[in-house]
Amino acid sequence: MRFDDSLETVLSADMSTPFGAQSAWRQLVDLIGRGRAGAGPETMARLRALRDAVPVTVRAASARALAAAEPPAALVRLFVEDDAAVAAPVLRAARLDEHEWIALLPGLSSVARSVLRHRRDLPVGVTRALEAFGSVDFVLDASPEALATVETPRKPVLVARAPDPEAVAEPEPARETSFASIASIAHGLPVVAEALRQHNAPPAPTADGTFEIADLVARLDAFHRERDENGAPAQAEMFDLPTIDARxxxxxxxxxxxxxxxxxxxxxxxxxxxxxxxxxxxxxxxxxxxxxxxxxxxxxxxxxxxxxxxxxxxxxxxxxxxxxxxxxxxxxxxxxxxRPRVEESAELSRDRGRAGPDALRQLVHELRTPANAIAGFAEMIESEMLGPVPPVYRGRAGAIRDQVHALLGAIDDIDMAARIDTRALDLRQDAVPLAPLLARIVGDLAPLADLRSATIDCRAAPDLVIAGDDRAVERLIGRLFATLLASAQAGERIGVTARIEDAQAVIVFDRPRALVAYPADGLLRIDAETEAEQAGAPLLGTGFALRLARNLAGELGGSLTLGDAVLTLRLPAVVSAGMEQAFSS
CATH class of the missing domain: 3.30.450.20 (PAS domain)
Structure with a gap:
């Protein structure tokens, strides 16, 4: 069991300075947004207290960083209460349940609700709830205070309708925000003020006693009837412009x-x-x-x-x-x-939560260089190349070197998995004698066997030769040996036998007692967290190591079968003429 004290570390930091407040804000938002800390009352109260001390640009950057996360409803509520520049990125990307959205809508400003109206992935219930706010969000505020505080812009372009008198009489309270709505700006236009005055004034009768408004309504009805009978007006063809194909x-x-x-x-x-x-x-x-x-x-x-x-x-x-x-x-x-050429494809992976093979290979390239540098410095400290070093630090440098070597092995495994996935694995055809290879691998794994207090018993025919790439074959068999040996218990013996059968080298590995309880498909699902406390355990987990071995065996023209008590590896063999069989690959 592991305890994540990241939240306690952030809360205990100094937040009295501007830099400390901004740093704590970023860290708390990241921990809560990515699910590493709960959105409890104490944590949210701390964020609300920090908000005034953090510049709006920093808060907006934190909001944009949540686009790839799934922040909880409490954190979403905190951001949408903020300035429009801070609330908009969260509203465009947040993923909440239907009842959480509906509970959040009444507290949003009309600007925030307009951002949500542009989303097409909201639940149906949320869309209906947004439609219910239409009569409030689209009413023009005609209060004298709004008219007195808004400066008239130059050359305005406005399409407006006269609001309902009751809606004008009781406008929605204005939120404190840096955003000025079109409705509030329109109130300062003389043409809108005149339209509101004429709308509220009683209609005047014409000379023949009828009202002009009735004539206008009749004309509108006639227009709609003509459009329904004859189709859309001819002027609509003016807006049917050809699509520009940008290259x-x-x-x-x-x-x-x-x-x-x-x-x-x-x-x-x-x-x-x-x-x-x-x-x-x-x-x-x-x-x-x-x-x-x-x-x-x-x-x-x-x-x-x-x-x-x-x-x-x-x-x-x-x-x-x-x-x-x-x-x-x-x-x-x-x-x-x-634009991509015919032979190219620019489509991205639909599953954004899983890195593609090209991205994995790029990650491997970026990790291998600093890992090698760390291992080199650790070896220099351990060998005292830079001067005398106390024994305790030499021991720590040795531990760092061993851990970095394990990390480099995991990086190599990821690189090979990515190469297999992209069909970029370069294999050479060669002949690999099996007995010397097994002896070399057993010697390399002797420290791990001593650590686990286990032994390896290998029995292979001296003339057995594998047809395949020597580096890939050694990596495949070595990874299987190390994975099984890491799961062995004290005093346990891991038996390995090799024989030739139907022009194939058949290598049978005994399953350690710790792995016998798992079914065949269960072995492939053992992750690194399950084995984190075991000394010498594969850094990426037994499941990953076995899946990689199975895929690599397939690339070599063989197979890996997971049985109830043994693992059977089959690889193409070079069979001598004395056995009356031909070369097979």
Whole structure:
């Protein structure tokens, strides 16, 4: 059992300074938004107390960071009570239950509810509840206070309707926000004020005793009847414009990776999109985000833009970093985009919660370099190359070196799994004598056998030769040995026998007693958390190691079968002519 004290660490930090308040705000929002801490009353009260001390730009950045998480309803409520720039990113991406949305709607401003009206993934009940607020959200506030505090803009373009007198008499209370609604601005226009005055004034009769409003209603009825009979008016054809098929565009980003300038396509779907995260209506693969974190160039990264504009669809984007000549400071990217060619595909994985093989290989590349550096420094400290070191620190350096070597082995396993998944595994055809290979692997695993107080008993024919890539064969058999030996109990013997059968090398491994209780498919589901306390256990778990071994055996032209008491590995063999069998691969 493990205890996560991250929340206690954040709450105990100094929040009296501006930097401390901003740091605590970011950490608390991240812990609660990603489910690592509960949204309890004490935690939410602390966030509300910190809100006034945190600039709106920092709060807006925290809101955008929640786009890839699933914040609870209490945290969503905290953000939607904030300024419109802070509330909008959360409202566009939050995923709540129907009853949580409905409970949240009455406390939202009309601006916040208008953001929700643009979403198409809300439950049906929430959509109906939003429609019920229409009569309130779309009423123009005609109070004298609103007319007195709004400055009349120049050259306005406005489409408005006269509100219901009762709705005007009791307008919705205004929220404290930096956003000025169109309704409040419209009240300052002389034409709207005159329209309201004429609407509230009693109708005047004409010379023949009838009212002009009745004539207007008759004309409107006649227009609707004519449209229903003859179809839409001819003027509608003016708006039936051809769709522009954009083939390329240029863009520039700022230092945060956010696109700020676009030329060649519609700007609205792209402005504000970040190279470092998935945005609303668009998605960029890991090539661009990885390059952004390294401040390096990238080519042919995949971009998918949703919608119906000329920017919608699949793109391939390339960009180079830009640095200030005077200071050397990174200022952003300049790049271009093109439509993918016929032989290319720019579609991203539908399952965003699972990294694709290309992203895994990129991750492996980024992890291997610092891990090797840590292992090198640990060995230098342990061997006292930098000067005398106390024995206690030499021991710790040795432990770090061993742990980093285990991490490098896990990184190599991830790299191989990604290569298998992308059909990029490079295998050479070779002949691998089995007996010397088994002896070498047993010698390498002797420290692990001593740690587990277990023994390995190998019996293999001296003339048995495997047909396949020598590195892949050694990795496959070595991983199986290490995985089974790590689950062995004190005094247990792991038996291994090898024979030739039907032009195949058949290697049979005994299952340790700790794994006998698992069914065949249950072995593949043992994760790393289950074995975290076992010394020498695979870093990624027994299930991952066995799945990787099974897939690698398939790449070598063989198979791995999980039996009730044994594991059977079959690989192509090189059979001698004396046995009257031919070479098989």
């Amino acid at each position: 390329a565009f240029q863009f520039e980003t700022d230092a945060s990776g956010t696109i700020r300038w676009v030329e060649g396509v519609s700007r609205a779907p792209l402005i504000g999109l970040s190279l470092d995260q998935i945005g609303e209506g668009a998605a960029i693969d890991g090539v661009a985000s990885g390059a952004f974190r390294r401040r390096s160039g990238f080519a042919n990264a995949r971009l998918v833009v949703a919608g119906t504009s000329d920017a919608a669809g699949q793109w391939r984007i390339s960009a180079m970093p830009v640095f200030d000549r005077a200071s050397g400071r990174f200022t952003g990217y300049r790049g271009s985009a093109r």
